[in-house]
Amino acid sequence: MTAMVIIGAGQAAGQTAASLRQGGYKDEIVILGDEAHPPYQRPPLSKQYLSGEHGLERVYLRPEKFYADQSIDLRTGVTVSSINRTQKTVMLDDSQIIHYDKLLIATGSRPRKLNIEGSDLKGIHYLRTIADVDGIREAMKSAKSVCIVGGGYIGLEVASVAVVAGLEVNVLEMEDRILQRVTTSRMSEFYHSLHSNRGVKIHVNTACSGFSGVDGKVAEVICGASAINADLVIVGIGIIPNVELARDAGIDCGNGILVNDHCQTSDPDIYAAGDCTNHPNPILNRRLRLESVPNAMDQARTAAANMLGGDKIYAAVPWFWSDQYELKLQMVGFSMDGETEVLRGDKDTNQFAVFYLHEGAVVAVDAVNSPREFMVAKQLYGKQVNAADLSNPEFELKSLVGK
Amino acid sequence: MPSVKFIEHDGTEHVVDGNIGDSLMIVATSNLVPGIDADCGGECSCATCHVIVDDAWMDRAGSASDSEESMLDLNPDRGSNSRLSCQIPLTEELDGIVVQLPEFQY
Known part of the structure; x- marks a missing residue:
């Protein structure tokens, strides 16, 4: 019987456990979380959960009973005090020792x-x-x-x-x-x-x-x-990645826990995913530390596949969203990567998008109440476009994408 | 409990039960149905829970809102029966609904 141990119980942790089961893994999965809750979504916390629009069950990533149903040993309210890489164990603050075959560190971040x-x-x-x-x-x-x-x-x-x-x-x-x-x-x-x-x-x-x-x-x-x-x-002045457990165990850390494109740390039996990682992005051609849910979810799927012996690479264009009032802002990439801004739509209507181009290629978009522009930018990333087409509201974006 | 049949792109079928009021997306992720990423958690922000509703169920599944329609419009796998599963709440009337999963989520 092998054991997959996950430190942290955020979205990356929850998705990794689910992806391990989806990947056919039948043995032990242990999730060690220091909060009182099963893995939950953080984005609604500053939005629909704060306003009271969503209750707890809507915030949970999966229903509480999912973990028991899937024989995932979810332990909440526990704190991991150290990782012993030689023994392949983690120690809890009550001195309990848990063995792992593969370990995932998904410790997230904390507010500055x-x-x-x-x-x-x-x-x-x-x-x-x-x-x-x-x-x-x-x-x-x-x-x-x-x-x-x-x-x-x-x-x-x-x-x-x-x-x-x-x-x-x-x-x-x-x-x-x-x-x-x-x-x-x-x-x-x-x-x-x-x-x-x-x-x-x-x-x-x-x-x-x-x-x-x-x-x-x-x-x-x-x-x-x-x-x-x-x-x-x-x-709300930013976050600090929780690297201490990894760093104290001698795992390479920089701005975040350093992982390769397989979400693997400098110890081949230890993976990391989510806010706490610093990872290479082969599309943007640089290392990133992201504070983002899609990053946590994608890294989780990648880590799970590789923990099971797969060969999955994490390569995705980052995207983000923010809800303020009745406005939904959806973003792709980083606007600072472009030197040319192309406005599509009218700012006064609260429905517009700004495309950012680098040497004529789309590298980012900020789309306000403009899901089409967001979806097109996800698919157009890195592709050459005609700026005049993008800014022309009569121009059909659909003609730029498709198979 | 109403049941939902999800059919993967390769034809693999998953028949699972769901709670009334839960979205088809939640029914899928709660039952480890592969092929539904649901990155945004059901906010109609990401379009990674795309499904293709079986013809027989289209009327009962309701119609897409403007924002859902916009998210779907530029999806390369979009068909006339495409919906975002986070926007379809499960009802008694939908007991037995059949949906296909696309090959990729964008």
């Missing part, structure tokens, strides 16, 4: 924390887990004014939910525009005015320098000489 004056006050939240969002939802019931530190996708998604819920919302962004790290100034401007029109106050070039409180609870966010009233603060 602020360490400034007052950052330990009550009312300051981070958003990564179901428990985090349960805390935020509870706080939102009595909150009047929420301040979001960080104008990235998580922060802006939370802003849209909070302002729709009737709260006063301020967003602080250190850089000179929101979404600075992830998109172009055109998209930043669009989202800035969208949020402003809905009543969100965005403060760019504004760093949070501390918090002041009353009775141990946050009351103000301090930004240098000025202060903003807030009885609820949500910090």
Whole structure:
């Protein structure tokens, strides 16, 4: 009897277990998760789960009974303290030892924390887990004014939910525009005015320098000489990959756990998948560390196939999405890879796409309420296109794709 | 419990039961039916749960929303009976529904 052990119980972990069973593996599968829940989807946490539109069962990747049905030994609320590569074991914090034949590290990432004056006050939240969002939802019931530190996708998604819920919302962004790290100034401007029109106050070039409180609870966010009233603060300033278990076991790590195109680490019996990995992308021709669900799912399928002795390569164009208000933003690739922007549609209608070309080839798209443009970009990646065709709304995108 | 028959591209059949209200996508992933990736988890954001509904069931399966239609429109495997399985909730009326899976999800 062989054992496949999975550290972590996020989407990569859950999908790997499912893919191992789909691949015909009959022996032991153990999932070791430190949260109280079976593998669940994180994207809805800052969207439909925060707003209350989706309940827990809708967030779970698969129903809770799936794991028992499939004889997957799902252990929640357990913490792995170390990996022993010589013995091929992992040790839990209660000293229990579990043997593995193949190990998958899917430890994900954790929010980057602020360490400034007052950052330990009550009312300051981070958003990564179901428990985090349960805390935020509870706080939102009595909150009047929420301040979001960080104008990235998580922060802006939370802003849209909070302002729709009737709260006063301020967003602080250190850089000179929101979404600075992830998109172009055109998209930043669009989202800035969208949020402003809905009543969100965005403060760019504004760093949070501390918090002041009353009775141990946050009351103000301090930004240098000025202060903003807030009885609820949500910090979304990026994530840190959880590499420590791998690194302490002597597995090669850089910005993330280093894996090859088979999702295999520097130890051939140990694989890694999801947010925690740094992997080569043969299509983009560079290494990436991605904070993305499609990446977690695809790497999981790749890792599972190779853990079973297969020869599957992970090669996919990255894609992402973000829901804010009634707008669905779907993205393919990285806009900074292109030097030419081609607008298709009209920004004023909230339905448009920006294609990004590098030397005439499509390398990215940002599609707002434009699923056709998103789907075409997924298939056109790296292909030469005529910019005039893309910007012409009468031009049938369908003619560019197909078999 | 209503049952669903998924037919893989190579002809392999999977007949599985599902809860009323669950989408066909959830019925597939909960039962390890291969060929449905469902990367976005049922938000009509990715089109990786594409199915082709058997003729006899098309009316009862309902029709695609505008956004679903747009996602399907540029799918190279698109047929006239194409749907995203995350957008078809299972009902008593759909007991026995038959859907084909495409060779690839895009």
